[in-house]
Amino acid sequence: MSDKFIKKSSVEDLEMKPKASPLVKQRAVQPVGTSKYRNSALLFIKPEHFSPLVKDVIEQRLLEVPSLTIKCHAAVPGRRAQDKQLVDLQYFRIANYACTVTPASALNAIHSHPSPKDIFSSFFKESLNVVVSEKRIMNARAACDLFSLTPGILEELWRNAESEQMVCKMGQEFYCARLKVPTGDASAMVYVVNGFYLAFREKFTNPNAMTHCYEVDWNASDMSWRDLREKVIGCADPSQAFKGSIRRQIYDSWEDLGLPSQPSLMNNVVHFSASPLEGLREKLNWIQRKFLEDPYGRALAEQGITRTLLKESFFLDPMVTVPGRDTGKVNIFEVLKDLDAKECLDMMIRVYDQELNEALREKGCSGCSCIIS
Numbered sequence: 001m002s003d004k005f006i007k008k009s010s011v012e013d014l015e016m017k018p019k020a021s022p023l024v025k026q027r028a029v030q031p032v033g034t035s036k037y038r039n040s041a042l043l044f045i046k047p048e049h050f051s052p053l054v055k056d057v058i059e060q061r062l063l064e065v066p067s068l069t070i071k072c073h074a075a076v077p078g079r080r081a082q083d084k085q086l087v088d089l090q091y092f093r094i095a096n097y098a099c100t101v102t103p104a105s106a107l108n109a110i111h112s113h114p115s116p117k118d119i120f121s122s123f124f125k126e127s128l129n130v131v132v133s134e135k136r137i138m139n140a141r142a143a144c145d146l147f148s149l150t151p152g153i154l155e156e157l158w159r160n161a162e163s164e165q166m167v168c169k170m171g172q173e174f175y176c177a178r179l180k181v182p183t184g185d186a187s188a189m190v191y192v193v194n195g196f197y198l199a200f201r202e203k204f205t206n207p208n209a210m211t212h213c214y215e216v217d218w219n220a221s222d223m224s225w226r227d228l229r230e231k232v233i234g235c236a237d238p239s240q241a242f243k244g245s246i247r248r249q250i251y252d253s254w255e256d257l258g259l260p261s262q263p264s265l266m267n268n269v270v271h272f273s274a275s276p277l278e279g280l281r282e283k284l285n286w287i288q289r290k291f292l293e294d295p296y297g298r299a300l301a302e303q304g305i306t307r308t309l310l311k312e313s314f315f316l317d318p319m320v321t322v323p324g325r326d327t328g329k330v331n332i333f334e335v336l337k338d339l340d341a342k343e344c345l346d347m348m349i350r351v352y353d354q355e356l357n358e359a360l361r362e363k364g365c366s367g368c369s370c371i372i373s
Contacts, residue, residue, distance in 0.1 A: 037342045039225055040071075040217040040296050041273035042282040043233075047078075047209040049269045051258040054250055055212060058270065061246050065232060068218035074287045078209030086211075087201045089285050090271075093173040093317070095201070098140040098194035103176070104132050106193070110171035123168040124178060124191070137176070137191040140198050147181050147188070151198035157181060158195040172331065196266070213286045220340035225275070229338060233272045238263040246270060275336040276344040281315045296341060303349055314348065322347075323354045 043062075045054065062068055081087055088095040097106055107116045107128070120128040131137045138146065144154055161167050161177040168176050177195055181188045204211055218228070234241030238251035250269050254262045263269045273279035280296050283289040291297040291307045301307070305314070319329035332351065336344050 037220070037299065037340075037345070038217045038295070039220050039228075039276060039279075039341050040215070040283070040294070041225075041276070041279040042213060042215055042286060043270055043272045044076075044211050044213040044286065045270055046203070046267065047211055048203045048267055049250070049259055049263060050210065050212060053257040054259065054269070057249055057253075057257065058214075058246055061232060061244075061249070062214070062216060065218055065228065066222040068216055068222075070214055070216055072213075072215035072287055074213045076211040076213060076286060078205045078207050078211075081209065081211060082205035084285075086285055087204045090282065091173075091197070094194055094197055097174050098197035100141075101139070102142075103137045103139060103191075103193050106174060107170070110174065112171060116170045116174075119168065119170050120176070124166075131191060136189070137193070139193045140195045143179075143181070143190065143192045143195065144198065147183065149181070151202055154192070154195050155199035158192070161195075200266075211286070215283055215287060215289070220342070224338075225340050226338040229272060229274070233270065236268055237265045238268050274333065275339055276341045277310075277314060277336050277348065278333060281310070296345075299341075299345060300348070303345065305345075305348055305352065309352075320351050321354050321358065323350045 043058070045058065059070065062070065076086065088099070097103075110116050114122075117128045120126070120131075128137075140151075140154060143149060144151065149157075157179045158167070158177055161179055166178040170176050174193065175196075176191055176193050179190055179192050179195065181190055203209060223232075230245075231242045232245060234245030234247030238247040241248035241251065247263065247269055250257060250259070251263045261267070273282055276296055280289075280294060280300075283294060284291060284297075289297075291310075292301060297307070300310070314332060317331050317333045320332050320335065321328075322330055322335055332348075335351065336347060339347060
């Protein structure tokens with residue numbers, strides 16, 4: 001249990017004087033108007049698949065949803081995406097595995113059944129311990145540095161591995177491929193983690209790139225979050241997306257829309273927030289929304305879910321215990337996925353209460369406020 005779940009934010013972090021006791025069981029719940037429970041999400045068009053005609057298709061389909069309003073449209077240039085590390089923030093776990101942590105450290109932190117070692121040996125027919133000891137497994141950045149590869153060349157090698165079915169998912173957003181890397185007159189057989197990511201990021205951050213972002217909101221009574229993602233946006237694989245959805249329309253008409261290639265699972269045109277929590281996080285990052293100027297942010301703050309608490313815990317997708325579910329620890333993003341705004345807020349409060357109570361029990365405290373800073 002992380003202590004981040006038992007810390008309360010300061011008045012400065014909250015940007016408003018809290019009236020509630022720091023103890024969850026005494027937390028004062030402030031009434032919130034129904035307008036604050038409108039679903040609110042961020043959609044962005046991935047630069048590789050932007051064209052004016054694609055933009056028109058997306059806007060038209062969105063506005064067919066009853067009560068949906070496009071609150072904001074912002075174009076984020078590649079330079080800003082790079083300077084603010086927006087892509088790494090968006091895909092933080094993929095980025096971390098690709099650029100920062102060593103595979104050995106990452107795999108030690110992944111607790112799954114079957115284990116990553118068993119998945120690796122079963123898929124690649126080789127011992128992971130041996131591969132690690134021989135330093136034949138590395139993250140994407142280390143591979144580029146060691147073999148003097150550009151992100152584009154590494155991506156080509158990764159796509160070749162995909163075509164040969166030599167890519168394996170070993171954990172959440174942790175993908176490993178066996179690559180044959182040219183080394184002068186010979187080649188090296190190595191394993192690389194998330195080798196696609198560096199080239200993917202460059203498509204957002206190159207100086208000519210532009211990421212078009214839309215803040216949208218709508219009433220859950222008119223269309224649920226789940227239905228909007230499934231029927232209006234379409235599933236992640238455009239070829240399997242719902243007929244009439246944005247991803248399917250663009251997949252079917254990509255040439256007429258002026259795109260250089262047909263969308264695919266890896267390059268599926270648009271991103272759309274998976275939940276109200278992720279929507280808030282993405283609005284703060286991509287369009288610089290102020291936390292307490294956002295209706296949903298303010299609704300969370302009024303319930304004791306403050307900006308600091310979000311930044312230090314919820315936004316990092318921690319493993320949590322879900323009240324009433326006998327599933328062990330689960331990532332909070334997965335718990336909240338496709339919930340409408342009110343359901344999402346209620347579940348976050350229940351999870352917070354559960355995590356705090358567990359922390360208090362672990363520290364042997366019956367509820368004294370000295371534990372919570």
